[in-house]
Amino acid sequence: MNTFLAVLTYFAYCFIIGAYTVKIVKYLRLPTHLRWELYPVIHENAYHYGGSRFENREWWLSPRPRRLFRALKYLLRDYLYFETYLKKDMTYWFFLYLSHVGFILLMFFQGVTILGAILSLNGIQVDRLSPFLSGWLVYILMQSSGFVSFLTGMAGNLGLFILRRTRLDLRTYATPLMYFGYWFHILLSFAGFFAWFYEGYDFSWYRKFWEGLFTLEFTSLTHWSAFFVFLMALHLIYLPFTRAIHYITRLFAFFLIRWDDEPNIKGSELERRLTEQLNYRINWSAPHIITGKKWKDQVQRVDRS
């Protein structure tokens, strides 16, 4: 059992890292698209009312503004309290927020537990009485993030499930996978909560499990803690099949599409990529298109409708 859980956990982490990497690389390798930005564009000087450089004559003479900090602040603000939902749909926001807090804290809990294991393996005591600040802090963070994530995960996902079933606009578009996702997270949180309750409030069992994963001396887990570790691994394997990666792709959507106002400047890297893409051959079959010719050669075709 111990070996099985260990191998499953190794596999789960490798799988999620691999699957997410493939998804991200696939996304980033998509070709440069035509400009399709939507204002307000975050780095613009007149961002506060949605203005752009096009409000000035000879706009190309002024440099394209860059404001990474403002962009990150904007995205972080939405990550932290989901402003759009808060303004528009308070009930949905409430449960969505709880479920996301549950998910983020669950991932954070994994991170601090792994950190705790590393510290412990390096001789740093990780508990309430630790003489090391790092050991004490990791202990506190593990305890609080684990506990809160289980409670919010249960409440948030249950609330979302009820909303999805009872509101027609949400139900029409809901899928069995969504319902499965809610219940999976509820079950996982439930298992975590009981493991915390029965196996130890300090999660030392989980930290020791991770120490075993590093040293290949797998520790013994029982009942709820084994069930939690099992579900946690399955959850990681399950995530790439969901839209949970929107935490990351959302960044791409904003930086590479919605705020992408990079002008095509002569001699630039962008122009080089576009020139290459204009050499792609088109296979569209409508009568006004010359099937098989390159994009750049299509522009001369005007004699047929």
Added chain:
Amino acid sequence: MKIEDLGKKTDLLTELKPDDLIPLPHPYDNLAGEPPIKGLTHDQKECYEASLDGIVAIGIPKPKGKEEEEALVGRFLSGLEKLLTPENNWTFLMPLHHSLEYCVKCQICNDYCPIYVASGKNEIYRPTYRSEVLRRIVDKYIKKKGKLRLKISGGDIELNWPLIARLGELAYRCTLCRRCAMACPLGVDNGLIAHEIRKIFSQELGIAPKELHELGTVQQLRVGSSTGITPKALSNIIQFMEDDIEEKTGRRIKIPVDKEGAEILLLHNAGEFLSWPENTEAFAILFDIAGIDWTLSSELAGYDAVNYGVWYDDVQLARVATRHVEIAKRLKVKKINVGECGHAHKAMIVVADRVLVGEMNIPRESSIPLLRDLVFSGKLKLNPQRNNFPVTLHDPCNMVRLMGIVNPQREILRKICPDFREMEPHGVDNYCCGGGSGFAIMQSMNFPDWRSSVSGRMKLKQILEVFKDVISPDIKKYVCAPCSNCKGQIRDLFNHFKVNERCGIFYGGLVELIVNALEDLKKPFIEWEWH
């Protein structure tokens, strides 16, 4: 209504009932007095696909038999497959991939759609509806997910000709205003999906509204303009404009045409020459006073800034943009300046930026900042009291939300119109006029009625609300719409509801208000004549 119902074998999937539409303010608060959406004739129903909502935007001829239906379904799928390849759709593949893959179906975007809201929240107009249909087709027929995976991911859908024909029509129930996209916290763009569906129909099946394709981009490239104006006709129009300017201002102005080496090539939407020549005349008057070195072009397509390709076909978009730039290069002008036309702004300055490489990439800018700088330059003697009537501003989506030109037009209006008032919401949060993405020029069967009753309803509501304290027809009021297509839509909307007659509201461009404010003009430039 379920997603899969779009393929249901029925004569009419949904019917728009007048009582479902959102109410309008006074004096339109009595729905009984509202002009109805005309039903289709028996022949129209027999000949064209109209089973979505009883409205015909494209006019897809009904297939003659099962075989033809199956062939069309096959071609649709072939187009969809191409839409998802970099070679055929590098132009929009990344935004499309994102919108297909990462919508969490939270429905937060729905209430941002003026058509969905104005219709009384008819399910088929929900921004996510058509996207979900396309997503399911992709899952089943392109990704070829098995039965179990489809069941789990909720992606099962049966493809048949009624579904495809309705999906094509449904792509023309969205004005591509992208207000829904602005609302999405995850960056999903349902407007883009409507755009991409249009592309499958045009680029693969050769199906598009004739006003956009045959009479639009094709005619523009072949004859010179989507309006049908030929270079010879243009010459007569310019002569007329010069005479008209002389009559109105007492000044004889020579409008420069094909002037080599001019600083600016001014591109007008040719609709202005035909329907609103006062707009192009006003530009000529102001440029003449300010001593601007400019020219018009009389080359084929060089006198028509429109680029309908931006709404339905990337190849046509590239062709028209390239033609415009070739003309500018032949004239050796320093830059292209786009007149009061929203989509031409967006197409020429922004979207086409990434198809114009090397020497084709010449500077292109909007006329609005130039007008702002002129108004504040001191070169024009302006008397705001000449515009002492209530004025509101309509924000064209292409110019504002999709391009960020928000403030210059407001600076002008604040300076020259003492009773300027903002609609709510405005700026990047504006509502589309209801004529966006080609709707304003599409005159198919009963589509104009739908356009006025449904897609333009929110705009009418806003206009009536902003003028509610001066709604009497005795008080002249002006909706400033610095965009030809928006003006076309507002004209039709006002005609449909008899707004000019019942409320005394007139519409026009921005530049007309500037000329109207000129101190030394003997008579007002704005004539308040409804046409």
